[in-house]
Amino acid sequence: MRKRFLGGLALTCIAIVLAVFGLALRADTELEKLVSSQFNEQQLGLTRQIAKDIQTNFQLLEQGLQLLIERRPALDQAGLDHYLSFFEEWGVLGIGLATPDKSALEAGNMLFSPREDVPASELSDSISRDAARLSTDRDPNQAVLGAPLALASGPFAGRFTAPLLLPSRPERPEVLFFLLDLQAVAARYAAGVRSGKSGYAWVIDHQGDFLFHVESDFRGQSSYTIRQARNPDISYERINQLVRTRLLRGEEGTDWYISGWHWDVSGEMRKLLAFSPVSLPPEPDGERRFWSVGLAAPDTEVYGLMQPVVARQWLMVGLFFLAVLFAAAAFLFIALRWSETLKREVDAKTEHLRRSEAELRRERDKVRQSMDQLLQTQEKLMLSERFAAIGEAAAHLSHEIKNPLLLMGGFAQQVLRTLSEDDPRVEKLEIIAGEAKRLEHLLVEVRDFTRPPRPSLVETEFNELVRQVADLFQDQAESQGVVSRLALDPKLPVCILDSDQIKQVLINLTKNALEAMPEGGELSISTARDADFVRIEIKDTGRGIPEEVMKKLFHPFFSTKAKGTGLGLAVSYKLVQDHGGEITAWSTPDQGARFTVRLPLNGPAQPQADQISPDRSPTTTPDPSTPTPPSGEPA
Incomplete structure (x- = not known):
């Protein structure tokens, strides 16, 4: 603890010193920019005045001519x-x-x-x-x-x-x-002008030749070549480029360039430059020319102006550093003196808080578990009451409809046997007999849903059961242009289940997947072990299932098909639930749907006869990102 404290204190002191040092460097940079800007503005003011004086000279001469x-x-x-x-x-x-x-x-x-x-x-x-x-x-x-x-x-x-x-x-x-005498005109106003301690002015004409320069041998020479002749070891490309692109085009501003000397000091140095144009009287053909006044000074003059301020600044930084060291030493002495007492008090409080937190966590978990159980019990009770009423009504209607339906179908068959094949009434009687048979099948499905038989549990090779279902739909898949892919886990153990009921579940899911791909696609069926469960996934590449349909996917009597009974998925859900398993659905836009069934390897832990098919399935899980377009319809 003490080592961590000392290390933290040392790091804090270092961080403070580095922060102050960084701020001082930043202040130096900002100060340099400020002083350079003010220095350039001062130079620019001088060049403007020289240019103005030269222009005034020409105006006075013009008035003298008049x-x-x-x-x-x-x-x-x-x-x-x-x-x-x-x-x-x-x-x-x-x-x-x-x-x-x-x-x-x-x-x-x-x-x-x-x-x-x-x-x-x-x-x-x-x-x-x-x-x-x-x-x-x-x-x-x-x-x-x-x-x-x-x-x-x-x-x-x-x-x-x-x-x-x-x-x-x-x-x-x-x-x-x-x-x-153009050089006399330029010298009249540029000679003797100083910027800072040693900055001087020069004037060039419209061709870049020096009209005035403090170096007498520069006067009348080209500014592009005389510098190079003076010191050939340095490149003057930057100043030559400034003269060509800015000064001789009548621009005003500030910049910098590299020079090889300044008065009696030789060597490469950086100079600050301010320049202003001199607008001359027009030429005889009306074209105007420009001279340019430049004022150059080495940037060391700026640093000379800054030096006293910078020295005071770094003196303050040093004093601050000493103050930080002294304060850190005093704080360290006081902290070490009381650290043990504080440590004991903190440990005691921490232990008390830890015990309190553990107790609160246990109580919270108990409350959460009780609430979950209460909500589940309430939901099961509501679903049981609702579907008990649905089952009773469905059973009563089935009983009342079944006998008259059998009589109608039987009478239609008897009459058919008495008629010749070319009798026009044969077609109508066949329709009556077919519809009676379809309604009879519907009543059987209603009976199976309201009074499903208990699972007859036997040891079953689950992969073989899946192959049988896949073989049943092979011809249909090929006719629709659907590619079937099986990925069965070869290490899957024997399962205890009702093979007929689970086969019915797989048939319903496979049939729905094929109906979701009328124009072809890919049907994937895979099995795998999931701890003490066997898992099978049936996936299609159809258009997906809308979110509003996903909410009612396992509702009895809900169907999006024109002739669907709406019991296929509801019955499948009930059969899987009776086996102690679960069925979930997932869908995403333009990527089809996937149904997953999980069944316990050793059969249901307890009888499921009292469970009624739910009004909604809490395990239908549409893709949370976006609503999904329909891939197929529930049976």
Whole structure:
């Protein structure tokens, strides 16, 4: 007892500690998810602001172009130079005028206010093509963004530039434009942005090229290849897939990817990424492009934010563990001190309860047995009274009907003998004689049911008796297409019974089984020993017996046949009962019916003459699952 108690206490303590440990781990996971989510939302807010600022930059430049178009006639070269110096802060490298029918920009004519270090000759053809591509159905008051071009010479070599174009006047084929330094526009708003301690922003254009990155050698390079060139030992498939499928399609969201470095730290690491799209002015043909702003930070920053909370949490878990150990030790001391006294008291109470329970169980069994006997006696008394009246009435009617019936049949036979075969009255007299004979047979069955003879018990080979019955119906079975199968127990001992009465029972059951299979089937007859009883089962594969018929299956004078007397199964039940046996019926839908007869090997234990065929058979047992369709009808 003490060992079990100590083992239970130890298991309880372990379970509590494991439960607390599991809850702490779960809390760590939930905390990580919460902090990661908040961190990503913070990064997403920053990317949205950068994207919004870049879009606002383009809107301000578009408004500047519209203002320049309105004031251009009144501006001299000094005024244009002043405009250029003002817009240089917004990423403007030059102000120009282009016409679709000219292929070059001429200094002082087409590009009238350039910075001296901008190689205008490299831009002439590209800007002219953009001017020629302006869609005729576009909004004349909306600026368009030309094709980006990387400069090849000068201090801006390698920088991406693009013209922001706006038609000068509807009646004149001139296009006013700002020449933009796209990388300066991106850097103006993305440079210096930090997420957490070390997270940084980058901007890519519609082709996936870096317009801005904290690593200067990344700027102007393809984001698909520059990472791999920086650290070829790591796969960048995830970030490249994100760029292709989400960032360049103008989506906004958060995700993660694997990187090979972060500032001065090298090695494979997991980074959290937030990204937002930048909607650019349309192209000359009306198509829109997107840039994407990304903000990346290693996930270790999230863990750094969590570390103080996690440390305090595990400190509390440790203190709780010590408290559990202390409480368990105190409880163990107190429990061991009083365990013996409690054990004696519990044993005494248990013994008292055990004796009381045994006494109650005996009394309950006595009451149950008395109730069962009372119900059986009451049922037998009611059945005896009911069927005594039925038997008396049947015997009286049989006596009153039998003599006139014999006279009618005899007179009909006498008249038949006096008539020639071709007399038309012969057929009617034969009908009278046949019906009289049928009624006489019915009266004999009624007499047998009301006054059955006592069993004449003799030693009988039960299997041989079954074979005789099967042989009687062999021809009928073959004519109906029924396959008969016998499974007789060869070790069955000799039985003490009335062979004629039991043969009648088997004939009734076999006949009913064949009538249940008019279109063929399978008839199975088997015997077996069941303790001190012999058991025979007769099973057919007909349509089954309905539940409402099962309830009245052994009632006298109950039949579902057009010409049935309703005494076949009732007589069979009475004969089996007189032998001290029992007969049961079972049926299930579309699987036929099975009748089982159990007879004592050594004959009935006491005379059964006073037993009357019951009004209902408590041993008819339809399948409890579902009602059964008819397989046959009681005789």
